[in-house]
Amino acid sequence: MKEQRETILQAKSITKKFGKVTVLDDVNIDVHQGKVNVIIGENGAGKSTLMKILSGVYSDYDGEILLNNKVVNFSNPKEAMENGIAIMHQELNLIPYLSITANIFLGREITNQFGILSTNQMHDKVDELLKRLDCNLSPRTLVSELRVGEQQLVEIAKALLEDAKVIIMDEPTSAISDSEVEVLFKIIKNLKTQDVGILYISHKLDELFTIADRFIGLRDGKMVGIIEDVRNTGKEDLIKLMVGRNIENRFQKEILPIGDDLLGVENLNLIQADNKARYLLKDINFSLKKGEVLGIFGLMGAGRTELLETLFGLYPKLSTCKLTIEKKEVNISSVQDAILNGLALVPENRKEDGLVLQMDVSKNISMVSTDRVIRNGFLNKHLETNLARKYIDSLHIKLSSEKQLARNLSGGNQQKVVLAKWLANQPKVLFLDEPTRGIDVNAKNEIYHLISQLASKGLGLIVVSSELPEIMAISDRILILSQGKITGEFNRTSANEEAIMQAATST
Amino acid sequence: MTTVKSTLIKFQSIIALFVMCVVLIILSDKFFTVENGWNIARQISINVCISVGMTLVILTKGIDLSVGSMLALSGAVAAGLLKYGLEIPSMNTYVGFTVFGAILAGLAVGGGLGVFNGWMITNFKVPSFVATLAMLTIARGATMLWTGGFPITGLGDHFAFIGTGWFLGIPMPVWITVIVVILAVILTTKTKFGRHIYAIGGNESAARLSGININKVKIWVYTIAGILAAVGGIILTSRLDSAQPNAGMSYELDAIAAVVIGGTSLSGGRGSIMGTVQGALIIGVLNSGLVLLNVSPFWQQIIKGLVILLAVILDRLNYANED
Incomplete structure (x- = not known):
């Protein structure tokens, strides 16, 4: 084995702004051939934006991208793919009612001189690709019949067809089972021996140690460190790399007297609609008092939004829960019930779920x-x-x-x-789901003050946020969710970034 | 400049209508007469009734293709009950119907079919296009069954008054239509129900999260569309003194055309009843004018199609920067 692996893809001084907000600030990273290069960072650190630049989704940025030491600028993902950079998205982009082959060859179908598809030739090629991945699915299988893990294999096969030199994987294990994770990791190791460079994003710190060859830390759009020596690295080192974000403003909610019991949640469970055996939320118990701001923190996929939506009566058929409001047991099986009982939900996506824009x-x-x-x-x-x-x-x-x-x-x-x-x-209880996402600093501050002011009037507030500094600034108490379970609870004095991140990444 | 432009956009249907009228007055001396005026008004009254219901449906982002068939069935039921009454051999009973009773029964049929449409769409999540397409053939088939394929005629003077009578110098169909329009304008602009229609069409997800009972509103909307189709059916049956088994064929297309020309967006949440009335007037004046100018019926259809396209293109251009 070669000791010194080559750098295949390099990002130099990449800066990307959306309006006035700088999402990436002078980022330098390099992707090594035949290695799993892991990018870690909190939600909002700029990981996804960086991936989108490398894979040609965003073509407008400052800085340079070098592929094999040549400057490239892809104007779209197809161009990036043709140059050997493939991306496997969190949401897979496959067409369900077409076969594996049809998906893999989509947009670059092989045809004969009459313009008719050379189906057999394509099936043979796909068969060969799938064999390379140790997978014995028939190329003629419809994608709709595949499990998520198998669909990922199709995406990888698609990348291999284009002879990808770099494959970007964005949270590939977030939606698949443990056995599928094992298969995926085996394939990744296999790809490494074929000199493919993997750029890997994940929040699941524990599993990273079995796969990572090097770690790159991003925080607030800046590169904060590289760990090349994986063997002598522990989870604590990774957490240190992730936390410690700067806050533009040092808002801190004032401490106010907290009142009587307002909301009690006992044994809340939520199952997945298309897989009734899987729990999205399990055994959730907590309470909220009048005048209290309860923060809920968790990483992507922890079940934060689902928790609020369940309480708000959106999943009456999939959830069970004993709910009390002002010490009286209530039954909430629709949004109408929730509203009648004094609940209110400010959803995560205000344009899609909050407003009627043309009104x-x-x-x-x-x-x-x-x-x-x-x-x-x-x-x-x-x-x-x-x-x-x-x-x-x-x-x-x-x-x-x-x-x-x-x-x-x-x-x-x-x-x-x-x-x-x-x-x-x-309302008596206000749920806020990511209340400051995508808004400017001043408006953020105003919303923090408003939260504080509403609490002082006796409302109970539950605030979900994926921004650690934010949740620490506004909450009286913080619950940590990880993979559908409560894995930690902190009050003002016990809360610190590293302990919270530890809880949020534990299983 | 921008205010001039937005004023022009706001009144584009009325301007189009005005221009059409002026052109027709110049080209034909028969157009601008009292008689022709009432003719046009009587002719479009049925389309306006149906189009008002269609507007509500389209505002919720749906479509109702079954209005023509619902019109036929409710007209036929009213006519049949009025003429022959209802015989139930198994119970050995006979029920006779007054004009009023027959009309109520006709309206109930329209409403019932509308409820069924709404139930399919909300409870079974059948797309409105498919659910009402099915109803289009079901209600047509039921009309054939009920009438045995033959017209029901000879319905009496009292019933004929609805379609042919005059009251205070204005034809009855026009009275009915004006009342329907006024009620619909109030419903859409002044009531909670109307507000909910716009909210659902504008953003169904936000409406649901705001506690609006989406299914209830939608079922009501299809029910109203059914009742208004029945109103049209009764006017038509009365005017012809005959319930034709194939009455109302392709009326849904004229209704959709009126709604679209009137500026209501097929993607829901934007539009108005008065816009639809203007749309129906444009179609009515166009029909009448083309007949007066002796344009061949084949060309009439082509021109009508082009007008629909033009209206939608104008609408797209006006709202282009919103999408």
């Missing part, structure tokens, strides 16, 4: 509390305008008039409209 702001604000703007059975413009103005003023929503369409507001102001919609219904 004006006042109509969006009165969406939940429509009954409040009805007089004599009819919607009353005057009442509706007043309600909207009240919240536009108190939340400092910046707009020209309450008749402005929601789509024309900035992200921060849109988020405030969603908040206003729920506050107008005067």
